[in-house]
Amino acid sequence: MEYLMLVTVHLLCAVLFIGIVAFEVLFLERIRAHLPDQMMALVEEGIHTRARKFMPLVVGLLFLSGLGLLTRIHLAGWFPPFNSTFSTLLTIKILLAISVLVHFITAIRASLCNCMTSRRFRITHYSVFAHMVFIVILAKAMFFLR
Numbered sequence: 001m002e003y004l005m006l007v008t009v010h011l012l013c014a015v016l017f018i019g020i021v022a023f024e025v026l027f028l029e030r031i032r033a034h035l036p037d038q039m040m041a042l043v044e045e046g047i048h049t050r051a052r053k054f055m056p057l058v059v060g061l062l063f064l065s066g067l068g069l070l071t072r073i074h075l076a077g078w079f080p081p082f083n084s085t086f087s088t089l090l091t092i093k094i095l096l097a098i099s100v101l102v103h104f105i106t107a108i109r110a111s112l113c114n115c116m117t118s119r120r121f122r123i124t125h126y127s128v129f130a131h132m133v134f135i136v137i138l139a140k141a142m143f144f145l146r
Contacts, residue, residue, distance in 0.1 A: 006068045013062035018132045020055070025129040029122060037118075044121055048111040059104055066097065086145045093138040100131045 024047070032040055073090070081091040107124050110116040 003069075003072060006065045006072070009061055010065035010069060013058050013065065016058050017055070017062060018136065021125060021129050021132055024125050029125070041118065044116075044118060048116060052108060052111060055104070056108070059101070063097070063101060070094070086142055089138050089142045089145070093135055093142070096131050096135050096138070100128055100135070103128050103131070 028043070028047075035043070070090075080087060082088050103124055107116065107121075110120060
């Protein structure tokens, strides 16, 4: 039951996080050309304000549930890094997730000190989106190796 709960929380948080980043990259970036710079700055400011309140909870639950799942995997003997194909994929997935976490923390800090520029906003979102696509591909590959 604990495993099912961890997987459910992890997947729901991952879907929410990936969905929000995908929306920002695939939709929000495309409307940039159709909006005046001042209006786009207001949209980004609104996103930053909401993200500071909502996303830390989502990301926190995502990482805590991931740590819980990692503990279960480690205890089951599946993990030293690069010991098998599964543990290699898991290690790469963990490294990508840590990179996403660093991006997230850096973006929140930049937003809090008002140093988040439009360019930095775009680069961060494209980078996190690429990371998330690779994490999803690795997760699916790991599923088939279980």
